[in-house]
Amino acid sequence: MRKWLLLLVLCWGSVAQAQLEIEIVQGNASQLPIAVVPFAWRAAGPPPETGVADVVAADLYRSGLFAPMAERDMVDLPQDAEAIRFGTWRLLKVDYILIGWVNDSPNGGYDIVYQLFDVHTQERLLSQITSVGPGDLRFGAHRVADAVYEKLTGVPGAFATRIAYVSATGEGASLRYELVVADADGYGPITVVGSPEPLLSPNWSPDGSRLAYVSFEEGNSAIWIQEVATGARERISAGVGINGAPSFSPDGRFLALTLSRSGNPEVYVRELASGQTRQLTNHWAIDTEPTWSPDGKTIYFTSDRSGRPQIYAVDAAGGSARRITREGDNNARASISPDGRKVAVANGRGNEYRIAIWDLETQRLRVLTPGKLDESPSFAPNGSMILYATREGTRGVLSAVSADGNVRQRIILSEGDVREPAWSPVIR
Numbered sequence: 001m002r003k004w005l006l007l008l009v010l011c012w013g014s015v016a017q018a019q020l021e022i023e024i025v026q027g028n029a030s031q032l033p034i035a036v037v038p039f040a041w042r043a044a045g046p047p048p049e050t051g052v053a054d055v056v057a058a059d060l061y062r063s064g065l066f067a068p069m070a071e072r073d074m075v076d077l078p079q080d081a082e083a084i085r086f087g088t089w090r091l092l093k094v095d096y097i098l099i100g101w102v103n104d105s106p107n108g109g110y111d112i113v114y115q116l117f118d119v120h121t122q123e124r125l126l127s128q129i130t131s132v133g134p135g136d137l138r139f140g141a142h143r144v145a146d147a148v149y150e151k152l153t154g155v156p157g158a159f160a161t162r163i164a165y166v167s168a169t170g171e172g173a174s175l176r177y178e179l180v181v182a183d184a185d186g187y188g189p190i191t192v193v194g195s196p197e198p199l200l201s202p203n204w205s206p207d208g209s210r211l212a213y214v215s216f217e218e219g220n221s222a223i224w225i226q227e228v229a230t231g232a233r234e235r236i237s238a239g240v241g242i243n244g245a246p247s248f249s250p251d252g253r254f255l256a257l258t259l260s261r262s263g264n265p266e267v268y269v270r271e272l273a274s275g276q277t278r279q280l281t282n283h284w285a286i287d288t289e290p291t292w293s294p295d296g297k298t299i300y301f302t303s304d305r306s307g308r309p310q311i312y313a314v315d316a317a318g319g320s321a322r323r324i325t326r327e328g329d330n331n332a333r334a335s336i337s338p339d340g341r342k343v344a345v346a347n348g349r350g351n352e353y354r355i356a357i358w359d360l361e362t363q364r365l366r367v368l369t370p371g372k373l374d375e376s377p378s379f380a381p382n383g384s385m386i387l388y389a390t391r392e393g394t395r396g397v398l399s400a401v402s403a404d405g406n407v408r409q410r411i412i413l414s415e416g417d418v419r420e421p422a423w424s425p426v427i428r
Helices: 003-010 052-062 086-091 137-153
Strands: 020-026 032-036 066-068 096-104 110-118 124-132 162-169 176-183 190-195 199-204 210-218 220-227 233-237 243-248 254-259 266-271 277-279 287-292 298-303 310-315 330-336 342-349 352-359 364-367 375-379 385-392 395-402 408-413 417-423
Touching: 032 052, 032 137, 052 066, 052 096, 052 137, 096 137, 110 137, 124 137, 137 176, 162 199, 176 199, 176 210, 190 210, 190 220, 199 243, 199 417, 210 243, 220 243, 220 254, 233 254, 254 287, 266 287, 266 298, 287 330, 298 330, 310 330, 330 375, 342 375, 352 375, 352 385, 375 417, 385 417
Parallel strands: 032 066, 032 096, 243 287, 395 417
Antiparallel strands: 020 408, 096 110, 110 124, 162 176, 162 417, 176 190, 199 210, 210 220, 220 233, 243 254, 254 266, 266 277, 287 298, 298 310, 330 342, 342 352, 352 364, 375 385, 385 395, 395 408
């Protein structure tokens, strides 16, 4: 197996797992000023330590497009529309104000009632109720942030999503790998599966209920599909040689994967219901890392058939492959934007790898990140951000960059090493 295919297995170090935090390291100069007033707690029982408004404000801030006002700078805390003094908020240079409260829901759980106003026109832009289960208040806050984001930007939000990543803990003989799932803001990490052997290439099903991944727990590589909620899992492929890089089709019926059953790594497609597997590529080079176009008609993959790794595409029904990327020494690990117009890649020049976007319409490459070993890009389901892995010193960390390159986030793991990020679809 060639060196570039082994990169993700070889870059682990001594690490420990901890909860993620988000820090904006590069913002947008034209952030929208918004006041997210603390939501009144009108439900029985004590309020949560972190309020709904806190979560909403943090979501909007980390998008890089909003500048939420600090609670200490708010002159009053209106809970109802009649209590909003618009002139005062205009003097404070606030463009929008979000107010609300939390009630007990008749069906159990909570109702989050909220209203969004344009401070300058006094127009009510949103007036909605989001109902959630007893343990889902934070998820409900993310849905509120999604609604506000979409109303003010015209783009659906992606805060009510999750991320998956691989973590390694310990060192030497005690080194242990874990596939972890957390909210998109890093809250509540949960280990889905653990192994003393490497775990690689997590990929979400289109409904967000399952993860496909590669495990070496049985000695050789094997592809598994696992239910996130229950832990139930099924081994999909464990033949001799390489079993790698699984990718769900947009309808969830098929899995694209890399197998070397013919003696050389090739892209295959497996129908999950029947188990039928057909070979899609046939070349002397390494063909790997398949991913689907949003319409399910095209599969993009990495191949070194031109001498160095580049992105190619082939019809999902079969046919000849065509080269996509043509700038940079190499391009690998494609992630396709939800509109199908852009391909995020790990773009290599010399010994440096950065996240870049190849525009399929203009045929131009734009480098987005400044790192020296940035890899594994994963588009957010709304196409606004790209999650990726990078390194700080000897440890792996996660970062995110906006698709236009104007906003960059550093996703901090207080101690430890993480790799292989994958952004989920919107969780309903």
